[in-house]
Amino acid sequence: MARFLLTLYITLMAVIFAGVANMVFCKLPIARRFTIPMDGGKTLSDGKRLFGENKTWKGFIGMMILGSLSQIIWGLCLTIVPSLEQYNLFYAAYKNVWQTNSWIGLLLGFAYVLFELPNSFMKRRLDIRPGKTAENRWKWLFVFIDQADSLLGCALVVALLVPITWQQFLGIILVGSGTHIIVNQVLFRFHLRKNPF
Template sequence: MIASLYISMMPVIFGGIFNMLFVKIKKLSFLRIPIDCKMSLGGKRIFGDSKTLLGFVGMMLGTSIFSIMWGFILKISGLENCNLIYKYHYNTLIFNMFTGMLFGFAYMIFELPNSFIKRRFDIDASHRGRFPVNIFVFIYDQTDSMLGVISVLAVLGRLTLPEYILGIFLGAITHIVVNLVLIVFGVRRYL
């Protein structure tokens, strides 16, 4: 099951890395429009400057591209049956493009409540508050997007509740490991 979860989620992993690089492209700065349009609620920004149209576009584009490529790789390698989604759906270019966009959209949408909460409590990305709040914020930072992504996988791959929980746990651990690698390579500044 663990291998199948990773095989099913590989486009999201690579899509997230793609997005980290995509949002750094200076020529795309015209898309750095904050999702909250710089609106405030109670004197504080709704989501902040880090949640932008560029991030949404990059994540949806990246997961779509990698879903298409990964579907092709699984087809030619004979590993389609290891992908939980392909047990119930055909591995086609259009389907993979659609699911990739859906994964990317879910990833970004499920990050928004976290950003909203952090703005309310003045918690920025580099300083996560004091104990025990910092532990809760760290865990939520690593699992928020996974809740969305694994929810999409749960519907498409018909996951059971234990499989769903395992997917979120593995997704959070993978998120931490990938972020640590990105820090080492200078793509990210903080976990």
């Protein structure tokens, strides 16, 4: 079990770093021209927004760029500790070089934000405010979905690039979701998130 968890964390640690960095980036008063909603403020025939105010081009592009940079930096860190490098699933099939890490990180960042969009779409249909979760008996289901959607995208990228077991696929989603909740709690404490989930 320890080796299983270590493999998941070593493989996706760069995505965790990128997610935190992107949260900080979105709060900074830079690149303001990209702080525009991805849906352009448009509504559908039901009168509700497509994704809402929180899904901006700044966050979307930021996650891809920071995903790439984080993967490069994490790859360099792992060359310093070769005993950990072997646990990264990507390096079983690809060399740990910055060129490879740049496009792997870009793909992971892209999948991370892309797979958040269907959830945002559904929440707008259910009148759940942007940045919030459901306040009814389905609350914990939506808390899980809020954390798992982006991890599903990352798990698919990993599965497309390297051979993994179904246990590893589910592990990325479940362990990643649990980690996501913990990270969100920390970000909430430091006022980088408006809510703890």
